[in-house]
Structures are given as C-alpha cells and as structure tokens.
Amino acid sequence: MQQFNYLIIGAGVAGTTAAETLRGLDAKASIAVVGDEPYDFYSRIALSKENYMLKKLPEEAIWLKKPSFYTEKNIAYFKGRVATSLDSKQKQVALDNGETLGYDKLLLAVGGRPRCWTLPGSDKKGIHYLRKLDDARAIMADFETIKAGLLVGGGFISFELADIMVKRNIKATVMLREPYYWANLLDEESGRLIEDVLKKSGVEILYEEEVVEVLGGEHAESVRTNKGRTIPASFIAVGIGIMDCLAPFKPSGVEVGRGVIADQYLATNIPDVWTAGDCAEYFDVIFGERVQLGNWANAMLQGRSAAQNMFGKKTEFKALSAYTTTGLGMTICFVGDIRVTPEKKVIERGSRASGKYTRIVTFEGRVVGAMQFNMTPELPWISKLITDRRDISSIAAKLADPKEDLRALATAVIPPK
Amino acid sequence: MAKIAKLCVKRDLCIGAASCIAVSPNVFALDGENKAVMTKKSGVSTSDTTNVAELVADGTSDDELLLAAQSCPTKAIFLYDETGKQAYPES
Numbered sequence: 001m002q003q004f005n006y007l008i009i010g011a012g013v014a015g016t017t018a019a020e021t022l023r024g025l026d027a028k029a030s031i032a033v034v035g036d037e038p039y040d041f042y043s044r045i046a047l048s049k050e051n052y053m054l055k056k057l058p059e060e061a062i063w064l065k066k067p068s069f070y071t072e073k074n075i076a077y078f079k080g081r082v083a084t085s086l087d088s089k090q091k092q093v094a095l096d097n098g099e100t101l102g103y104d105k106l107l108l109a110v111g112g113r114p115r116c117w118t119l120p121g122s123d124k125k126g127i128h129y130l131r132k133l134d135d136a137r138a139i140m141a142d143f144e145t146i147k148a149g150l151l152v153g154g155g156f157i158s159f160e161l162a163d164i165m166v167k168r169n170i171k172a173t174v175m176l177r178e179p180y181y182w183a184n185l186l187d188e189e190s191g192r193l194i195e196d197v198l199k200k201s202g203v204e205i206l207y208e209e210e211v212v213e214v215l216g217g218e219h220a221e222s223v224r225t226n227k228g229r230t231i232p233a234s235f236i237a238v239g240i241g242i243m244d245c246l247a248p249f250k251p252s253g254v255e256v257g258r259g260v261i262a263d264q265y266l267a268t269n270i271p272d273v274w275t276a277g278d279c280a281e282y283f284d285v286i287f288g289e290r291v292q293l294g295n296w297a298n299a300m301l302q303g304r305s306a307a308q309n310m311f312g313k314k315t316e317f318k319a320l321s322a323y324t325t326t327g328l329g330m331t332i333c334f335v336g337d338i339r340v341t342p343e344k345k346v347i348e349r350g351s352r353a354s355g356k357y358t359r360i361v362t363f364e365g366r367v368v369g370a371m372q373f374n375m376t377p378e379l380p381w382i383s384k385l386i387t388d389r390r391d392i393s394s395i396a397a398k399l400a401d402p403k404e405d406l407r408a409l410a411t412a413v414i415p416p417k
Numbered sequence: 418m419a420k421i422a423k424l425c426v427k428r429d430l431c432i433g434a435a436s437c438i439a440v441s442p443n444v445f446a447l448d449g450e451n452k453a454v455m456t457k458k459s460g461v462s463t464s465d466t467t468n469v470a471e472l473v474a475d476g477t478s479d480d481e482l483l484l485a486a487q488s489c490p491t492k493a494i495f496l497y498d499e500t501g502k503q504a505y506p507e508s
Binding site for chain 1: 429430432433434435436438439440442443445446447448449451484487488490491492
C-alpha cells in the first residue's frame with residue numbers, strides 16, 4: 001500500500017489547485033491526486049465555450065498545466081482511476097484497480113456528474129451529456145454531420161449548446177418540462193428574456209414536454225414525448241441537472257447532505273478529511289448558512305483554502321463567486337444567493353423589453369444575490385453590496401432605476417477601505 | 418516573483434467567467450462584451466496593458482493580482498514585471 005501525507009480525490013480545478021498549494025507550503029510532503037479522467041488538468045469551463053467548440057483556438061488551449069507539471073511538482077497522479085471506498089478509521093482509500101492508498105490528510109474534491117436518463121432507449125448512441133472532455137469531443141464530432149438537434153432542459157448546458165449550434169447553422173430545438181426557460185431557478189420574466197434571444201436566433205422551444213422513450217436502432221432516431229408526439233432526433237443533448245459522486249464515501253461516516261457537509265474551514269465531520277469544489281456543502285461566512293456552488297472560481301479558491309487548512313493554517317473560506325455565460329448576444333450572470341424564497345424581496349432593475357434586466361435579491365434590507373441579463377458591467381458593485389452586507393434601504397428606490405449609476409449608489413453605502 | 422508592474426487581459430482568450438472579479442473586484446470588471454477589463458484612475462476601463470500604478474486600486478498586492486491571474490480558467494490575464502518580462506503565465 002502506498003502512503004501519502006496528502007491524498008486528494010478529484011483532479012479538477014479544486015483538487016489540482018489544492019495539490020499545487022500544498023506543494024508550495026510543504027516542499028517535502030508526499031502528495032497524491034486521484035482523477036477519474038485519463039487526462040491532465042484542463043479547463044472544464046471552456047468545453048462549452050465557442051473558443052473550444054467552434055475551434056477558434058487549438059484544442060491544446062484547454063490544457064492548463066504542462067505535461068511535466070506532476071513530475072516537476074513531485075505529485076503522484078493516479079490518472080483515470082476512481083476511488084471506490086473510504087475507510088476513515090484506517091485512513092485508507094481504495095481505487096477501482098484494487099490499489100489502496102493510505103493518507104494522513106484527505107481532500108474530497110470529486111465534483112459532480114450529470115443527471116442521466118433512465119427512460120427506455122436512453123442507452124442509444126446520439127444521446128449526450130456535457131461534463132467531461134470526452135463528452136465535449138463526442139458532441140463536436142456529431143456537430144460535423146448533424147443538421148438539427150434536440151436540447152433537453154433549460155439551463156446553462158442547453159443555452160450554451162444552442163449558441164454553438166446557431167453559429168454552426170444547426171437547427172436547435174429546446175424541450176422544457178416546465179412552462180418557461182429555467183423555471184426551477186428563475187422568475188418568469190427572466191426566463192422569457194432568455195427565450196426572447198433563443199427564438200430570435202431561430203431556436204424552437206417546446207414547453208411542458210418530456211421525452212418518455214428514445215426510439216431507433218443502435219442510434220437514436222426520434223423521441224416519443226408525454227404529449228404522445230414523435231419528434232425526429234438523432235442528436236440529443238440532455239442537461240437536466242447535476243448529481244453527486246459521493247456513494248463511495250458515505251459508508252465511511254462522512255456527513256453528506258446534497259454535498260459533503262463542511263464548516264467554514266472546509267473541514268468535514270471526520271478528522272483529517274476536508275472537501276472543496278462542486279461537491280462541498282460548506283458553511284458560507286458571507287451568507288451565514290450552508291451553501292453548495294458549482295462554478296470555477298469557487299472550486300479554485302476552495303481548493304486553495306482547503307489546502308492551507310490541511311497544512312495547518314486556520315483560515316476561513318470567504319469568497320463571492322459568480323456563474324456567467326455569454327451566447328446569442330446575451331450575457332447571463334448569477335451571483336450570491338438567488339433563491340427567491342417568501343422572506344426575500346426582489347428589486348427589479350431594467351426590463352425584459354429593454355433587454356437589460358437585473359433582479360436584485362434582498363433579505364432584511366441587504367443585498368444577498370442578483371441575476372443579471374446583459375448587465376454584467378455592474379457585477380463588481382453588486383458583489384460589493386453583497387459582501388459588505390450594508391443596509392441598502394436608503395438607496396433601494398434608486399437601485400430600481402437603471403439610469404442611476406450603481407457604482408455611485410454602492411459607494412454611498414459602502415465606506416471606502 | 419519579481420514585483421508586478423503591468424498587466425493585461427487577452428480578450429480573445431477571455432470567456433467572461435468572472436473569477437478575476439471574485440478574487441479582485443477592485444481591479445477587474447466585465448465590459449458590455451462580457452470581457453474582463455481593468456479600471457484606471459482616469460475613469461477608463463481597458464483590457465490593454467496597464468501599469469499597476471494607473472489602476473484605481475493601485476495598492477492591490479502582488480499576491481492578489483497573481484491569484485486573480487491564476488484563477489482565470491483560460492489563462493487570459495498576463496502579468497509583467499518591472500523589466501517587462503512576463504511573470505504569469507509562466508512561458
């Protein structure tokens with residue numbers, strides 16, 4: 001059995017950043033990373049963007065480390081290996097090839113996986129998910145030949161793929177289970193604003209419709225829906241949510257909710273076990289509650305913080321990160337806590353009609369989050385209002401007027417540092 | 418690392434992921450094209466090569482600037498030292 005001072009499960013941005021940070025803090029420690037993909041560290045977030053999917057940049061641009069990174073940093077990389085179980089008493093992790101790795105300190109940075117179809121015919125070729133490099137390569141290979149494709153679900157995946165398909169002159173149809181786009185997260189006005197740009201670009205949207213069966217031979221040819229219709233579809237991309245990859249770790253006693261439960265230091269309930277990235281359900285000191293985020297900056301900064309704490313520092317994780325995307329002439333940004341629950345209020349800034357719209361979510365007179373559509377230049381100021389937790393009651397009315405300069409408004413309630 | 422004197426954002430690489438803003442909201446913002454820009458004392462926002470001394474947030478530490486650059490998922494932020502040598506990304 002190989003033994004490591006620091007064992008990191010997950011080779012994405014959280015795990016890789018943690019490994020590099022630990023090496024920076026401790027030149028002599030033994031460090032290992034286990035990653036389930038057969039690749040060196042790459043930019044997962046870039047996979048769905050046009051630089052990659054439209055080949056505006058060479059594919060090499062997605063590699064974020066030189067191939068020599070792991071050896072230069074003396075990091076053992078178990079590439080293409082999956083952790084299958086954790087024994088937190090013996091401090092050992094088993095891998096899918098039968099190997100067992102011992103650790104002094106462990107980081108769980110296993111990310112998430114796409115929610116997959118289980119309906120009849122869902123094993124046919126032509127059905128895609130988008131999470132990993134191989135997924136993106138398979139989608140791009142199909143884009144070379146298809147004339148039309150079906151995008152299932154309303155969210156980042158179908159929005160970004162619709163953008164790429166439009167730019168490639170591939171007819172895109174979006175199928176929504178809900179009555180409007182992204183209904184599980186957004187209000188109707190915001191959802192319709194996204195639909196406006198999709199439709200303007202020629203994307204067809206089907207509402208309140210679900211696939212019940214995929215038909216065809218080895219390859220998908222069409223789908224049957226809950227409305228009894230049969231729709232031709234040989235390319236189907238399914239973006240219906242993210243699930244956890246935590247089954248191997250649950251029996252160890254590590255506390256799991258939607259993600260791995262952790263405190264503000266990213267420490268779990270098990271001694272010497274930390275977590276970071278998409279799989280971490282951590283106590284956020286800005287919001288004063290447990291949250292789980294799935295964006296690049298959050299994962300990167302958590303990997304760094306977790307590593308510092310594993311090394312023995314005691315630093316709270318504090319960062320406000322955002323989800324952003326651009327496509328079809330629209331920029332979408334979500335920052336902070338955008339769940340609109342009954343106790344929260346929403347200040348509407350701009351309008352669907354103007355194409356520029358922000359919904360500022362407030363709780364007890366303070367900004368907690370925002371959804372921005374074509375208004376990302378205001379992100380730093382929204383971010384300051386959120387992180388500073390200042391009372392905005394004196395500027396609330398002006399926040400609703402997009403002609404009022406947000407920087408000036410924010411400066412009025414946030415004292416300079 | 419030598420003192421950081423200048424920085425720029427390569428717009429063709431930037432995808433507007435906004436991780437630089439999560440790290441350093443006083444230095445970076447996104448423009449109307451969702452590309453990262455730096456805010457200068459003159460009031461101008463630009464992606465072009467800018468002296469650290471010209472930034473509104475001219476007291477930003479090298480550590481913060483480096484972390485902002487390292488956090489970029491497309492390595493679009495370039496840092497240069499006083500001699501003009503590229504300090505990040507490592508070439």
